[in-house]
Amino acid sequence: MAYFSRQLIDCDDAANIGGWQWSASTGTDPQPYFRIFNPVSQGEKFDPDGAFVKKYLPVLQHVPLQYIHKPWEMPLHLQEQTGCVIGLDYPPPCVDHAQRRKLALTLFQEARDRHLTKTE
Known part of the structure; x- marks a missing residue:
C-alpha cells in the first residue's frame, strides 16, 4: 500500500x-470468484465525461467522448485529427479484456471444482 x-x-x-x-x-x-475489474467500464461509470482521463492523459484531450475510454476503437482518420494515433501517441491495449476475463472465469471455476471435489 x-x-x-x-x-x-x-x-x-x-x-x-x-x-x-x-x-x-x-x-x-x-x-464469489466472478468479480473481475474492468477499467473501461469503471471509467465509463465513474468518469462519464472523461474529465479525469483528460486531466491526467492530455494526449486524449481532443478525443471524442464516445472513444475517451476506448481510444483504440477510434477510426484512423479521427486518431490523426485528434493527435492521438494508437501505437504512436497512445499505446494499444496490452490485453484483450474480454478474452482474459473469459480465461480467468474458466480458471476460477476449474479451481473451485477441484476444491469441491476434494472436500466431498
Whole structure:
C-alpha cells in the first residue's frame, strides 16, 4: 500500500484500499470468484465525461467522448485529427479484456471444482 501511495498521482487511501479489497473480493463486501475489474467500464461509470482521463492523459484531450475510454476503437482518420494515433501517441491495449476475463472465469471455476471435489 505504501508503495502505491507514493506512485499514484491521485492517491486516496480510503478509495484505493477499498478498491483493492473490492477487486480481491475481501473486506466488507466479499463476492464469489466472478468479480473481475474492468477499467473501461469503471471509467465509463465513474468518469462519464472523461474529465479525469483528460486531466491526467492530455494526449486524449481532443478525443471524442464516445472513444475517451476506448481510444483504440477510434477510426484512423479521427486518431490523426485528434493527435492521438494508437501505437504512436497512445499505446494499444496490452490485453484483450474480454478474452482474459473469459480465461480467468474458466480458471476460477476449474479451481473451485477441484476444491469441491476434494472436500466431498
